[in-house]
Amino acid sequence: MQHRVACDGGGGALGHPLVYMEIGDGGAVDCGYCDRRFVLVADLAQDNEYRDPAPRHDAH
Numbered sequence: 001m002q003h004r005v006a007c008d009g010g011g012g013a014l015g016h017p018l019v020y021m022e023i024g025d026g027g028a029v030d031c032g033y034c035d036r037r038f039v040l041v042a043d044l045a046q047d048n049e050y051r052d053p054a055p056r057h058d059a060h
Ligand SMILES: [Zn+2]
Pocket: 007, 008, 009, 016, 031, 032, 033, 034, 035, 036
């Protein structure tokens, strides 16, 4: 099972070029630029499909 996440470091001065990483069997991947860790959580699998730098507050 693999899952793709995107990271740009959060944008702004602290950001970095947008990179895509595959979460593999370990269930987590660390961004090579900013060391941010992406952990695959089953309930959030769909939301992890593309991780937006800015928090999204969907109305539900
Ligand atoms: Zn990053």
